[in-house]
Amino acid sequence: MIDVQTGTIRFNEPAVEILPSLTRAIFLATSEFSTAKIVVANEPWCSSKLSGYLKERDSFAVILWFRGENLWMVTLMNVNPAFGTSWADWSSDKEQERMLAHDRWLELSLGSKRNFEWGNVCCEYDEKGGFSQIAIKFS
8 A cells, every 4th residue: 555665655445546746736636636625725735635535455534735736744544433433432442442553554564664765654643633643754
């Protein structure tokens, strides 16, 4: 899913490829991304959540983060219903389980390496936001 040589992110259902060189202009002009929803619009920062979920072993919510025209980060969140399906179903324990699932997924995908020539990958927990995610940050 994450190519350790190039940083390209690939999903198999549906077939989607996110290259580190993706620009916001290309993103906005691409039919695969035409249904994305803006999450943050605070220029030069802008992020868009892809509609639906992308699958590669697990299903993920995917957000692309741009600084100006440049893609600087992609975040992934495992959307397995076991981790909750809404804020009404949220618990700290479930979110910690999601974070452990993210760690396991990264270990299977990348091994123990997290820093690369093209950027780095980490698992984050946002205490204020109450969620965990995988962050793929490009240099």
